[in-house]
Amino acid sequence: MLAHLPVLVILAPLLGAPVASLLRGPNWPWLLATLLSWFALLCSVLLLIQVNAQGTFIYTMGGWEAPWGIEYRIDFANALLLVLITGLASVVLPYARLSVEHEIGADRCPLFYTALLLLILGLCGITVTGDAFNVFVFLEVSSLATYTLIAMGKDRRALTASFSYLIMGTIGATFYLIGVGFLYVMTGTLNMADLAERLPAISDSSTVRTAFAFIVTGICLKLALFPLHLWLPNAYTYSPSAVTAFLGATATKVAVYVLIRFVFTIFGVEFSFGAEPLAEVLVPLAIIGLLSASTVSIMQPNIKRMLAYSSVAQIGYIVLGLAMGTAMGLTASLLHVFNHGLMKGALFMVMGAVAYRMGGTSIDDMRGLAKTMPLTFWAFVLGGLSLIGVPLTVGFVSKWHLILAALELGWWPVVVAILAGSMLAVVYVGRVVEAGFFGEPKDATKREAPWGLLVPLWVLVIANIWFGIDTRLTVDIAEAAAAQLMAGGVVR
Amino acid sequence: MTANTALLLTLVVPLLGAVLIALAGRWPNLRETVTMVTALTLFGLVIRVLMGLNAGEEIGVELVTLFSGVPIAFNTEPLSILFAMIASGLWIVTSIYAIGYMRGTNEKQQTRFYVCFAIALFGAMGVAFSANLLTLFIFYEVLTISTYPLVTHKGDDKAKAGGRTYLGILMTTSIVFLLPAIIWTYAAAGTLDFVPGGILEGHLAAGSATLLLMLFLFGVAKAAVMPVHRWLPAAMVAPTPVSALLHAVAVVKAGVFTLIKVVIYIFGTDYLAEVPYEQFAVYIAGFTVVAASCIALRQTNIKRLLAYSTIGQLSYIIMATMALAPFSEIGAAIHIAAHAFGKITLFFTAGAIYVASKKTEITQLNGIGWRMPYTMTAFAIGALSMIGVPPTAGFVSKWFIIAGAFQLDNYFVLVVLILSTALNAAYFLPIIFNAFFKPEDVTPVKDHAEAPTNMVIALSVTATLTLLFFFFNGPVLDLETQIVGGMP
Numbered sequence: 001m002l003a004h005l006p007v008l009v010i011l012a013p014l015l016g017a018p019v020a021s022l023l024r025g026p027n028w029p030w031l032l033a034t035l036l037s038w039f040a041l042l043c044s045v046l047l048l049i050q051v052n053a054q055g056t057f058i059y060t061m062g063g064w065e066a067p068w069g070i071e072y073r074i075d076f077a078n079a080l081l082l083v084l085i086t087g088l089a090s091v092v093l094p095y096a097r098l099s100v101e102h103e104i105g106a107d108r109c110p111l112f113y114t115a116l117l118l119l120i121l122g123l124c125g126i127t128v129t130g131d132a133f134n135v136f137v138f139l140e141v142s143s144l145a146t147y148t149l150i151a152m153g154k155d156r157r158a159l160t161a162s163f164s165y166l167i168m169g170t171i172g173a174t175f176y177l178i179g180v181g182f183l184y185v186m187t188g189t190l191n192m193a194d195l196a197e198r199l200p201a202i203s204d205s206s207t208v209r210t211a212f213a214f215i216v217t218g219i220c221l222k223l224a225l226f227p228l229h230l231w232l233p234n235a236y237t238y239s240p241s242a243v244t245a246f247l248g249a250t251a252t253k254v255a256v257y258v259l260i261r262f263v264f265t266i267f268g269v270e271f272s273f274g275a276e277p278l279a280e281v282l283v284p285l286a287i288i289g290l291l292s293a294s295t296v297s298i299m300q301p302n303i304k305r306m307l308a309y310s311s312v313a314q315i316g317y318i319v320l321g322l323a324m325g326t327a328m329g330l331t332a333s334l335l336h337v338f339n340h341g342l343m344k345g346a347l348f349m350v351m352g353a354v355a356y357r358m359g360g361t362s363i364d365d366m367r368g369l370a371k372t373m374p375l376t377f378w379a380f381v382l383g384g385l386s387l388i389g390v391p392l393t394v395g396f397v398s399k400w401h402l403i404l405a406a407l408e409l410g411w412w413p414v415v416v417a418i419l420a421g422s423m424l425a426v427v428y429v430g431r432v433v434e435a436g437f438f439g440e441p442k443d444a445t446k447r448e449a450p451w452g453l454l455v456p457l458w459v460l461v462i463a464n465i466w467f468g469i470d471t472r473l474t475v476d477i478a479e480a481a482a483a484q485l486m487a488g489g490v491v492r
Numbered sequence: 493m494t495a496n497t498a499l500l501l502t503l504v505v506p507l508l509g510a511v512l513i514a515l516a517g518r519w520p521n522l523r524e525t526v527t528m529v530t531a532l533t534l535f536g537l538v539i540r541v542l543m544g545l546n547a548g549e550e551i552g553v554e555l556v557t558l559f560s561g562v563p564i565a566f567n568t569e570p571l572s573i574l575f576a577m578i579a580s581g582l583w584i585v586t587s588i589y590a591i592g593y594m595r596g597t598n599e600k601q602q603t604r605f606y607v608c609f610a611i612a613l614f615g616a617m618g619v620a621f622s623a624n625l626l627t628l629f630i631f632y633e634v635l636t637i638s639t640y641p642l643v644t645h646k647g648d649d650k651a652k653a654g655g656r657t658y659l660g661i662l663m664t665t666s667i668v669f670l671l672p673a674i675i676w677t678y679a680a681a682g683t684l685d686f687v688p689g690g691i692l693e694g695h696l697a698a699g700s701a702t703l704l705l706m707l708f709l710f711g712v713a714k715a716a717v718m719p720v721h722r723w724l725p726a727a728m729v730a731p732t733p734v735s736a737l738l739h740a741v742a743v744v745k746a747g748v749f750t751l752i753k754v755v756i757y758i759f760g761t762d763y764l765a766e767v768p769y770e771q772f773a774v775y776i777a778g779f780t781v782v783a784a785s786c787i788a789l790r791q792t793n794i795k796r797l798l799a800y801s802t803i804g805q806l807s808y809i810i811m812a813t814m815a816l817a818p819f820s821e822i823g824a825a826i827h828i829a830a831h832a833f834g835k836i837t838l839f840f841t842a843g844a845i846y847v848a849s850k851k852t853e854i855t856q857l858n859g860i861g862w863r864m865p866y867t868m869t870a871f872a873i874g875a876l877s878m879i880g881v882p883p884t885a886g887f888v889s890k891w892f893i894i895a896g897a898f899q900l901d902n903y904f905v906l907v908v909l910i911l912s913t914a915l916n917a918a919y920f921l922p923i924i925f926n927a928f929f930k931p932e933d934v935t936p937v938k939d940h941a942e943a944p945t946n947m948v949i950a951l952s953v954t955a956t957l958t959l960l961f962f963f964f965n966g967p968v969l970d971l972e973t974q975i976v977g978g979m980p
Contacts, residue, residue, distance in 0.1 A: 389667075390637070391630040400559060403672060407679045419668045426663050434656075438647055471558055 690760020
């Protein structure tokens with residue numbers, strides 16, 4: 001079984017999705033999806049251990065050697081991502097039972113879990129595959145599932161949010177496909193390893209440069225880099241709470257992974273940062289993004305929306321790290337991919353718990369929360385501290401490495417921008433905490449959220465602190481992954 | 493029990509105490525007993541660590557490695573043991589006092605108050621015993637966050653506004669100045685350990701070192717050097733026990749303690765002396781001393797006056813530290829203790845006056861000395877210590893700081909000290925005089941006597957300590973001379 005791990009992660013949700021759609025009632029599909037996500041997490045963890053022990057793991061689909069067949073290729077970077085995706089799925093799914101039944105209604109539950117399994121399938125697929133076209137296929141699977149899930153939101157505005165994401169997402173995917181098509185024309189292969197081998201020889205051609213531009217732009221749309229982020233706030237605000245938690249923690253991160261894969265592995269550092277002005281384009285956008293989105297989040301009356309804008313800002317940190325083009329920057333970026341998944345997952349789950357009891361997620365619903373729902377409130381405080389980057393939380397670990405990377409390059413203005421971003425986070429988190437701490441509850445009869453929501457949410461909160469103290473796992477893997485990626489190409 | 497176990501327990505005990513206090517919340521007497529037992533145990537543990545240090549035991553504990561080469565680690569040296577002793581010892585007295593104060597004023601949310609207090613002490617112990625800058629930074633932030641609910645305890649708009657200033661300034665400076673300073677130090681030196689003689693020598697360009705020093709000076713806003721001092725007056729909205737232990741001792745001393753640590757163990761005094769323009773720190777601190785005293789002169793609220801007096805006294809310590817003479821380093825260390833005894837006494841008296849008579853303004857204090865003789869005598873002793881008159885603690889440290897100024901022929905320090913003494917006398921002596929020799933206002937608001945007994949006991953204890961420190965400072969002096977490698 002160990003030899004088939006990469007495909008098992010894909011097969012579990014792929015086979016589970018149709019079964020879930022056939023099951024009746026709200027609970028059976030939920031149970032199936034939960035068990036499958038736990039199984040996928042188990043496979044991912046085993047895979048990570050395997051990669052750590054034996055190095056890059058190559059799996060040829062159906063025994064067809066690349067480039068005829070599709071190969072799955074797992075190194076440190078995607079093994080880490082896989083653990084993040086399946087781990088978050090394993091926490092969000094137990095949480096989803098109550099939340100989804102409450103927000104969507106029991107009759108639509110089977111369809112919901114079908115779509116969610118397909119989303120997990122798509123995200124895992126993008127992560128494991130070593131084939132550029134296969135990425136596109138899985139990207140579409142995950143995107144279609146996402147559009148469905150967003151549209152299931154209670155608020156009717158969910159429909160327009162879903163639609164605008166559909167338009168933007170399709171443009172992004174199309175750009176990506178055009179880029180991959182160009183590469184195929186130039187190299188005759190779609191296998192990432194082969195692409196990486198053949199591209200350096202022809203990297204001067206304008207076709208390759210155009211392909212690079214298309215691919216980077218397309219992916220940046222999917223990962224919501226400023227100013228291509230316009231689809232994100234509405235999509236996160238109006239989708240069901242469980243979906244927001246899962247999407248906010250994983251979806252954009254997978255797109256970041258694809259960007260990293262193309263920039264570092266396929267095109268290589270020399271091309272991306274030497275021949276092409278990647279740093280010059282991405283660094284300013286990342287900084288403007290992180291400052292402007294943080295500023296905008298201060299003014300949001302809806303806390304879910306505030307966190308959505310904060311996600312745009314955090315994407316700025318992540319892109320900033322990878323745009324430095326150094327091993328340290330890349331380490332910081334990968335770390336923050338993982339860490340931000342943990343914190344935003346936790347915070348969006350808090351908002352789900354608030355919505356469950358209070359019926360809304362505005363700052364008025366948060367007032368006096370310390371009295372009515374103390375466990376939920378303190379989870380928000382800890383998640384918020386992590387978002388600010390207070391020591392002993394994962395946010396601090398990311399920030400430490402990001403600043404260290406900027407200092408290594410002597411980029412002082414960037415250091416200032418990073419710190420300014422943290423300050424803005426203090427303001428937008430602080431304002432909610434103050435409302436929760438001092439405000440008068442809107443409805444003092446409301447009580448603490450049910451354990452079904454609290455337990456999964458606190459698991460993530462504790463993970464925020466655990467990985468903030470025990471940094472061996474995350475930092476070591478991120479460093480190893482960065483070293484692998486910086487070495488460029490793919491080790492045969 | 494080995495000294496290492498005791499060292500670890502100094503962190504575990506207050507945290508455990510916080511949990512137990514929370515659990516005992518429904519039974520106030522049990523809850524206060526837990527607080528007292530925790531405080532006493534903690535002090536005993538610190539004494540055990542001190543004995544280990546004096547016996548020359550190897551003391552050092554490493555928990556986990558956060559980043560390569562930077563573990564969360566603890567050890568001790570003369571300066572840290574002094575800070576820990578003062579914070580934990582005065583916690584006992586403050587607890588006695590707080591019980592009287594909190595019940596006397598019928599405060600709400602008392603359980604939260606005692607829990608946060610214990611966590612704040614956990615933070616203070618962590619700051620004291622941290623073996624590197626990162627560990628120190630972590631506990632520095634614990635101290636900031638755990639005191640926020642204490643500052644905003646009242647929960648009204650004034651408390652909220654005060655809390656915002658408090659958290660805003662402390663958080664902003666620690667994130668924007670202190671954190672980059674720490675990461676920069678790490679990037680340059682590859683370590684953050686506190687090493688006698690410093691770790692930075694030869695790793696930084698001359699101009700960079702000046703900038704780094706500046707980042708530290710303004711990043712450690714808990715030391716309240718101007719212009720990052722405004723959080724301290726804002727914090728005065730807190731209940732008085734908080735102002736007394738935290739905003740006269742634990743929090744503010746954590747600030748100056750951090751700066752002394754940075755000067756002695758990160759830069760190293762020898763290296764810092766070569767850094768160009770390093771004297772700017774002396775001038776900023778000196779300016780703060782004089783300016784804060786001038787502002788204090790114009791205050792009408794007792795606690796705000798004491799807050800500005802604290803700002804001035806803290807800058808004494810910073811100025812002495814940055815002057816870089818061996819004598820002034822010793823003076824700085826001793827002033828941590830001397831000022832702690834005096835200022836906590838003053839805050840205790842302010843709280844006692846408030847509980848007994850609901851008076852908060854200086855103008856209301858005429859003739860109060862005869863109604864509250866113990867309290868006002870204690871106030872007089874505390875005030876004399878602030879001025880630096882024998883036989884009080886403040887005189888001892890001032891002696892050393894002046895000696896340091898002569899060692900370097902640094903007349904700026906000397907002038908500041910003289911000016912500050914005069915200003916201190918100008919705002920403290922009239923209060924004492926009026927309290928005893930001016931007749932009471934014709935229409936007394938309320939007929940009252942002393943505050944509750946345990947409050948009077950607490951303030952008498954600290955006032956006595958202020959006097960005793962003048963006569964029996966030998967052990968502390970012997971200990972602290974070690975930080976500069978023996979009596980110069």
